[in-house]
Amino acid sequence: MARGPIRVMTVDDHPIFRDGLAALLAVHTDLELVAEAEHGGVAIERFRELRPDVTLMDLSMPVMGGAEAIGVLTAEFPDARIIALTTFQGDADIHRALEAGARGYLLKDALRHEVVDAIRTVYAEGWVLPNAVAQRLAKYTPRVELTERELEVLRLMAKGLRNKDIARAIGRTEATAKVHVLHVMQKLGVNDRTEAVTVALSRGIIHLD
């Protein structure tokens, strides 16, 4: 096959981490860094201009999150090959990114060859998933599906609001708030609001600020 190098874009809000990726790509002749972006918004612009073969997309970014950007890009370019990249706080991030259309998932503490292999594989075969992630994915497969309302209530729970205050915050009666709180706890499989919040945090369902 007489084609050029794989054209790669990196998206991460940490300049130094982008430099690390750039250095990694530089030592491989079959990989070429064609664009960098510091958040999702810029990434979408760059993608439209340059159509990179593979995109490494951080999930935890300000301005526009990675999962959201992946959703926008795959909607506009269904064959976009995007690898989600994160520090691995949670699992909801994995699900969100993959559901949004990511073709693979890498942890930020991945070894250099793991990143290179992932880029090559996702370019050649269209997808890639490392063991650790696949295990997590299987482990938490009973994906928790919270409704928008329940998510809203969960975030208020995390701020320490009592049922009465949650009710006031969402403009409903305390009875309604209690039902939502109860549903959240049942769906997360816990017995009290505090554990509901910590479980939601550890699975990336909600975030602190």
Add this chain to the structure above:
Amino acid sequence: MARGPIRVMTVDDHPIFRDGLAALLAVHTDLELVAEAEHGGVAIERFRELRPDVTLMDLSMPVMGGAEAIGVLTAEFPDARIIALTTFQGDADIHRALEAGARGYLLKDALRHEVVDAIRTVYAEGWVLPNAVAQRLAKYTPRVELTERELEVLRLMAKGLRNKDIARAIGRTEATAKVHVLHVMQKLGVNDRTEAVTVALSRGIIHLD
């Protein structure tokens, strides 16, 4: 002054981030990367061997955390110039690192010149603190001091244990557990256990897992 370049060591569990720092140091003739370490334990060994002028130390690492390593190093080498480096989840990390003897603090999303400037400044003047960090530091200066017992109870609270279960876990009566819980909430300035946990998490006083 006719002396050689500033000898720098980087400590971070993310290989790619270390590469980014390496690339950054490479383009500055007055800076030289003399060692890398993937966690605190290795960092201590390398420091003893090579005595770097400045050390960039990540705080969130497995095996041996950054704050602990800083404590060990500054105890053994009181003039060690160590800059703490973190993604900035919390504020307790800042305090811990500085109390352990760190001479400065950098966020991981820092710009390249900020890192370079920090290295030069801490080498020349012995310390450095960026604005954002100084502000946080001032903001949360009323440092919360929890006792060991209270920390233990706080971690159990985060796991969603009820007072009764906390009492059983620490082998004391429920009355005692209640007192500890109450003290934790009072010291954190909150009105319920859930908020106590989220505040503690956001300030880095406790961590998930």
Add this chain to the structure above:
DNA sequence: CCGAAGATCAACCGTTCGGTGTATTGCCGT
């Protein structure tokens, strides 16, 4: 059109929580 699912509200129950007292023991620093 009809069923499923989400959202809303109410009443009720036993348990837990937040908060305030008071009190004893032991340790540490002055």
Add this chain to the structure above:
DNA sequence: ACGGCAATACACCGAACGGTTGATCTTCGG
């Protein structure tokens, strides 16, 4: 020797919580 602080413990109270049952209303997809 004394004061201060942490840890322990008990009693008491009103408020909040976890859980259940039952009900109405809307929305959305087949």
